[in-house]
Amino acid sequence: MRRTGIVGCGxxxxxxxVAIGAIGASSAAAAxxxxxxxxxxxxxxxxxxENCVAVSKxxxxxxxxxxxxxxxxxVNIRLFSxxxxxxxxxxxxxxxxxxxxxxxxxxxxxxxxxxxxQSCIMVGTPFSCFSxxxxxxxxxxxxxxxxxxxxxxxxxTAVPFAGWDLKSESGSSPIIEFFCGEPNAVPxxxxxxEGSVIGHVVKTNKMQTTxxxxxxxxxxxxxxxxxxxxxxxxxxQLTTPLSNPGAKKTEQxxxxxxxxxxxxxxxxxxxxV
Numbered sequence: 001m002r003r004t005g006i007v008g009c010g011x012x013x014x015x016x017x018v019a020i021g022a023i024g025a026s027s028a029a030a031a032x033x034x035x036x037x038x039x040x041x042x043x044x045x046x047x048x049x050e051n052c053v054a055v056s057k058x059x060x061x062x063x064x065x066x067x068x069x070x071x072x073x074x075v076n077i078r079l080f081s082x083x084x085x086x087x088x089x090x091x092x093x094x095x096x097x098x099x100x101x102x103x104x105x106x107x108x109x110x111x112x113x114x115x116x117x118q119s120c121i122m123v124g125t126p127f128s129c130f131s132x133x134x135x136x137x138x139x140x141x142x143x144x145x146x147x148x149x150x151x152x153x154x155x156x157t158a159v160p161f162a163g164w165d166l167k168s169e170s171g172s173s174p175i176i177e178f179f180c181g182e183p184n185a186v187p188x189x190x191x192x193x194e195g196s197v198i199g200h201v202v203k204t205n206k207m208q209t210t211x212x213x214x215x216x217x218x219x220x221x222x223x224x225x226x227x228x229x230x231x232x233x234x235x236x237q238l239t240t241p242l243s244n245p246g247a248k249k250t251e252q253x254x255x256x257x258x259x260x261x262x263x264x265x266x267x268x269x270x271x272x273v
Contacts, residue, residue, distance in 0.1 A: 033149050033162040033271045034107045036067040038207055051206050053272060065270070069104040072264035077102050077112070079213070082257035083123075084193075086237055087220030090251070092129060092180070092191070095119035097257070099145070104263070111169065112145040115176055122180045127188060129180040136183035141176045144169035149269070150227035152198060162204055162271050164213070165227065167196035175235075179242075192238040197255050198224055204271045211261040211269065217254020 038052035045061035048054045052065040077099035084092045094117045101113035117139035120129040128136040145168055152163040168175055174194050179187035202212035216223040226232045237253035 033151060033269055034067055035104060035149060035267060035269050036065055036107055037070055038268055039064050039066050053205055067107040070265055073103040074264040075102050075104055075110060076262040079257040079259040082255060084253050084255055085220050086251040086253045088251060091123035093121055093123050108149040110147045115141045127180045128183050129178055131178050133184060133187060139178040143173055152224050153228055160271050161200055162269055163198045163200050165196050165198045187242060190240045190242060195235045196233040197222055197235045201269055204269045207266045207268045209266050213259035213261060215255045215257040217256050220252050220254045222254045
């Protein structure tokens with residue numbers, strides 16, 4: 001009888017340990033995707049490799065996962081040849097976009113204090129776009145923005161895709177607003193971008209000094225428009241002829257661009273354990 005009790009207790013204990021392990025794995029997966037650092041330790045770590053993916057069952061690995069940025073949270077973010085296209089085919093094209101004074105603030109967020117767009121034109125017209133008519137082609141904004149990390153659809157492998165969703169920090173302010181018109185003359189149009197835009201971040205599950213970004217759209221529809229399981233948050237362009245404000249046009253708009261994020265220190269975006 002006593003032996004049977006011991007065996008029963010052992011089985012029960014094993015079941016409890018398995019359950020705890022399952023809960024731990026589920027919690028870890030629920031926290032992903034996550035920005036952080038794979039830090040080297042001496043035989044006391046949870047992971048065996050420098051990407052903090054292969055788990056040490058005995059917790060004697062040489063690497064430990066540290067969520068969020070380290071002592072240097074700054075990040076330089078640039079977009080190359082970005083083009084905004086509405087569903088009716090209207091386009092605004094720039095040479096560069098810089099998200100300046102940016103830094104990671106947690107394992108799932110970064111913040112931006114200033115945006116500068118260079119060499120911007122309204123395609124098919126003689127108009128350049130600007131925030132100051134004396135600087136045609138240059139758009140500057142100090143509206144605070146934030147980026148949020150999440151899973152996006154599109155992966156055809158076991159490794160899911162991650163993306164950054166860029167929007168105004170307040171959630172109610174426009175992302176950016178500017179004018180388009182004749183250089184060094186009175187603006188013809190006011191343009192306002194609202195909502196949010198998601199870019200695919202490339203090279204995950206590995207410590208990186210540079211992350212590539214890809215923004216994709218088709219006929220004015222952003223790809224994707226939402227995180228997996230998240231609410232749809234459409235990017236919208238409001239174009240107002242200043243000579244006739246009543247003719248304001250509101251259209252869905254998509255952003256196509258390559259880009260890069262260069263953190264001040266090596267970081268990893270973890271999407272799988």
